[in-house]
Amino acid sequence: MFLIKCPWCGERDQSEFHAHGEAHIVRPENPDQLSEEEWGDYVFFRKNPKGLHYERWVHSHGCRRWFNAARNTITDHIYATYKPGEPKPEIDVNDPIHGNPENQR
């Protein structure tokens, strides 16, 4: 069970949170002007990377606030959590620990 640092409450058990998939997807301002593919991308398509993933979480059984997390989907290491609206933190995934090929299995 993860230990997740809510940007408002601090570290809490994973059981207090829910994950909601990829972060930094902005709702298009003029949906009518989008092609079927563009709208379909927005509604249905999500990244499923092996490694670094920026994703949305909500502290549903705590402060009920949303936030973003940068998580390694292989190791489940959470590099950082940050508030919505804040820019993606730069993550060096090739540092000695996370970039270790043994860790990439």
Next chain:
Amino acid sequence: MSQSNRLSQGGRVNRDKVINFRYDNKSLQGYEGDTLASALLANGITLVARSFKYHRPRGIYTAGSEEPNALVQLESGARTEPNRRATEVEIYEGLSASSQNCWPSVNFDLGAINAKVSRLLPAGFYYKTFMWPASLWTTYEKFIRKAAGLGKSPNELDPDSYDKLHVHCDVLVVGAGPAGLQAALSAGRSGARVMLIDEKPLAGGALLGSTDVIDGEPAAQWVQKVVDALTAMPNVTVLPRTTVTGYYDYNFLIANERVSEHKGKPNGEPKERLRKIRAKQVVLATGSIERPLVFADNDRPGVMLASAIRTYVNRFGVLPGRNIALMTNNDSAYLAAIDIKSAGANVTVIDIRQNPQGELVEQAKAQGIKVETNRTISTVNFGANKIKGISTMALSDDGRDVSGGASSLECDLIGVAGGWTPTVHLYSQAKGKLEYRDDLHCFVPKFRSQNNHGFEAGSCQATWDLAGCLSEGAEAGAAAAKASGFENASAAELPAVSEAAQSEMRPLWILPTDHPIGIGPKKHFHELHNDATVADIALAAREGFLSVEHLKRYTTTGMGTDQGKTSNVNALAVMAEIRQKTIPEVGTTTFRPPFTPLTFGSIVGHERRELFLQKRKTAMHPCHDAAGAVYEDVGDWKRPFYFPKAGENMHQAVQRECLAARKSVGILDASTLGKIDIQGPDAKKLLNMVYTNAWSQLQPGRCRYGLMLNENGMVFDDGVTTCLAENHYHMTTTSGGAARVMGWLEEWLQTEWPSWQVYCTSVTEQWAVATITGPNSRALLSELCDAPLDEESFPFMSMKAFEVAGIPARVFRISFTGDLAFEINVPARYGVALWKALMAAGEKHDICPYGTEAMHVLRAEKGFIIVGQDSDATVTPMDLGMDWIVSKKKGDFLGRRSFTRSDTSRTDRKQLVGLLTEDPNFVLQEGAHVVAELKDKPPMEMLGHVTSSYMSPNVGRSIAMAMIKDGFNRKGETLNVALMDGSSQKVKVTDPVFLTEASKEASS
């Protein structure tokens, strides 16, 4: 006769405290401090089980939690527990246990016929059986179920209680052997909060079974001093009888504490306590487990791990044999040989090494222990369930063959010493990576997952000498304390020890005999628990099960309740040998929690019966109880389903309630509706985005119905929202969708529109709601309030705040029955008062309380949908025939763009229609499939399914709603509904509105 194998002195048992217990209906005695296994061995009982598949007789094999054979059924009746390891159960006065997996008895077992026909039970037997024709399987199933299986589960409620505890610490030390004790001491002295956990009742680990001397004293005294020092530290918790069963992400661990079983009778304490631990640092000092040797008929009762014999002698004062042969590939067996010899047995060491040398070998010889080298056991003479002796033969240079004549040796017990396997289960569960060390012949920790901070110490990382274990433990404890913020931590001082250096082992993974392996009656078991042999692995390899994960499942190696603790490395090595690969090339299987089995009681804890799930009850619940309501679960809510009168069944009650509600006045508890208070200057903007219709013109005091869509354009909730004042709204949602809608609004406001000034507050539980409906509802309400209720003063779809029966209320003139209706909202604390007042005043109108079933019938009569019943996540407003609620003018809202997607805009989608059965008294099953053309058997073209179906007393016949392909164009057509019993019913497609003339509000 009693305790014939008990030595006259020695051991950590209390000889002043005799314990009486029963095993297989025999009365026996042991001492306080015995395990069931040590007490049975003291009484000369070796044979305790029949094996899983072949029903071969099996004996106690180990002295710890790794035991593969000695599983017993503990106690009987409600407290009975299967698969308890005799090596772990501490005996208590009155204990009763029996062997399992044996029928009719352990000494004479009919299932042993399996052994005679073992060619019919090869690896993959179960999988192959499943592929037989199904009709045959049912024939065999009964026999297999009787013959296999491990013990019996209780069939009464567990009378014991179980506890749970969430705990945090700086340093968790797992294992209280020499490394763990030193780690806890070092960390504890720094001031860190330390937990030291060990599965055994006594600290000491391997020292419990040894004769080591530490600081000039028996090791037990050093252990006691350390435990005393730790216990005296307020920041240290020492937990014996506690097994860390799981190690998960971010240093989250589960430990099961056996609190009171060993005390013998219930004393008010919980039986077990599950600790959920979050540790900053975890020191794993989990030790190692001795490996068996794989030779012919190595599973006979009386074959034990050499270290286990040593433990029974030293820890329990039990000598389980008199003539003991120890077969070994390394020096550690000589430690056992020396102790066993000192206890008075004849010992012969069969050393498979060609020329073993070293201190221990010389010491053993000096004490008169016979040592045979470069030989292996080729035959175990077994009869009358006892070992009578062995034959040994000389090994070839490569160890793959035997030669020369067999020489025989009388013995009654065989010890085996195949080297040691580090206990890396927890390390591996925590995603730590292992590497195979060719020099050490075992897997050792390589590096940790970065979220599971901590250290390893001692023999769990193949440090075999005592001095090394003590020093690594001290260093690891200090390092862990430092890493958790206790900068001044330092390693505890090292006590003085002296020990003999050990020489190289000879790794022969399969020991040959006088027949090729798999030919003839002798079996080479690498896995005792699930009865898997070398021949099974060879078969798996021949049949192409090369992946180690496939091998494991095909042969069931390591899949027993012991998780292959003794067998795992041997299985991999045998596979490697058969495939002529290296062990690392074969790979390891994944270690999964739990390390040892957990009881359901421990996992469940207090969360059972009335504490299993919370029940949500409305304010008026006591009134419904008094009225004899039958309840329906709606989410966690208990809602009145119907209110039966004496002698009524459900159907009769619902029909009566439906008629009464339309005839005069019905009353419904609608408190469970989700309610959200929405405030702020941008509230209107929010409503315009989340609902399909326009909200800009809604005036204070007016209500509007809305549909909510996801971005895919599909309906996911509906409800009526009311403008209470400028920038202030009261939203209602479905009962089941309340939390989902609240989360949906928050998600958009927080993540997409954070600058909007809107605040949403759940007020579902703050309001109690009574809905009165029917032609006399206005007359009833007027008796309880002063407010004008006429059509002009209080029109449909409006809200007014006034007192009802002296209670401040918000009254909404909205309707889910299609009739004149009022939803009266009062503060929840007045719910009972409101209900009673309405019931009293309604008496003269024959007021009728109705439940959710009548509510469903009444709304269906008018064609009102229930989101989630008539719709699912594939249904648009247009599919429901509700285009009228989709604004074409207001601009963007959630889901709108998806309406023009090619799939969403198809006109032949599944659409909501009404169905009328040919037989008006026949009520279709909800979920039944609608087909165009009925055929004798599937496949038939499916057009859709029935979503709602009732007998409607107001329409005077059965009614149904359905989602049908191209349904709008099929109105008037006759279709067929296939029924569960194979019959069918003709149905006519209609509008989904069945009661048209009853009220003018129906058409609003």
